[in-house]
Amino acid sequence: xxxxDGRKFNELRKIEIVTDFVKxxxxxxxxxxxxxxxxxxxSVEYFAPKHVEEGTGxxxxxxxxxxxxxxxxxxxxxxxxxxxxxxxxxxxxxxRSLRAAVDLSLLPGLTITVDCDVLQGxxxxxxxxxxxGFVALALACKKLVDEGVLIRNPVKHYVAAISAGxxxxxxxxxxxxxxxSSAQVDLNCVMDDxxxxxxIQGTGEGRAFTLKEQQELVELCRKGIRELMAMQRxxxxx
Numbered sequence: 001x002x003x004x005d006g007r008k009f010n011e012l013r014k015i016e017i018v019t020d021f022v023k024x025x026x027x028x029x030x031x032x033x034x035x036x037x038x039x040x041x042x043s044v045e046y047f048a049p050k051h052v053e054e055g056t057g058x059x060x061x062x063x064x065x066x067x068x069x070x071x072x073x074x075x076x077x078x079x080x081x082x083x084x085x086x087x088x089x090x091x092x093x094x095x096r097s098l099r100a101a102v103d104l105s106l107l108p109g110l111t112i113t114v115d116c117d118v119l120q121g122x123x124x125x126x127x128x129x130x131x132x133g134f135v136a137l138a139l140a141c142k143k144l145v146d147e148g149v150l151i152r153n154p155v156k157h158y159v160a161a162i163s164a165g166x167x168x169x170x171x172x173x174x175x176x177x178x179x180x181s182s183a184q185v186d187l188n189c190v191m192d193d194x195x196x197x198x199x200i201q202g203t204g205e206g207r208a209f210t211l212k213e214q215q216e217l218v219e220l221c222r223k224g225i226r227e228l229m230a231m232q233r234x235x236x237x238x
Contacts, residue, residue: 009173012173012224012227013033014033014034015033015228016030017032017232018031019139025042025140026139027135027138027143029136030132031129031135033127033174034124035176036122036125038118038128039116039119040114040115040116041117043112044112044144046109046110056105057108057111058099058107059098059099059111060114061095061133062091062116063115063129064117093199093201097130097161098130100157100159100198101134101155101157102156104154106153107150107154110149112140112141114133122177124163124175124176126161130161135235135236137155141155157192158229159191160190160225161188161225162174162225163188164187165180165183165186165187166185166217171216173223184205184206185207185209185213187202187214189217193229202217
């Protein structure tokens with residue numbers, strides 16, 4: 001089986017991360033993963049939610065898709081007067097993943113919200129949002145340190161995410177839409193720079209899958225995530 005874009009089974013799509021894409025957020029990134037494009041903006045607010053322990057801060061996320069991000073126009077969530085179940089589930093995943101990247105005790109009384117807006121969707125929008133959202137978050141934290149708002153940078157881990165799946169019995173990395181829509185097994189993986197898992201979302205779309213297959217997909221994801229983190233480091237530390 002040959003992949004539709006000619007990639008190897010363990011190869012990422014072309015990745016591009018453009019920083020400072022918009023002017024006003026403390027951190028902003030346009031991340032492109034193949035034909036998937038997500039705008040990630042990190043905004044700082046000088047308060048913390050009531051549920052947060054006193055003396056600490058909070059990191060959260062919001063996720064949405066533009067009406068024509070996909071092949072057919074979708075209705076905006078606001079037109080339905082509530083967030084779609086899919087958007088709510090994805091933004092909770094992004095929030096959990098990004099909180100794993102920071103020491104919240106070093107964000108006293110602050111909230112950083114990372115807005116992830118899908119401009120174009122071609123598979124992997126949630127994983128692209130996490131990978132790009134981390135860069136936007138890290139840029140915002142660096143700005144707070146540079147401006148003297150924070151004494152120390154709260155970022156403690158790099159965080160990135162990628163998908164893998166089984167298509168026609170072949171495990172493969174970073175599925176595009178056509179591959180994802182016909183996958184027998186679909187798995188999203190979030191990891192930190194210690195090779196520790198933050199979250200795995202694995203589903204037998206067309207059939208059940210074995211523990212051995214799950215481990216093989218996670219190993220594919222680990223390879224892809226290491227490559228993504230190398231790109232993140234080149235941007236943030238280069």
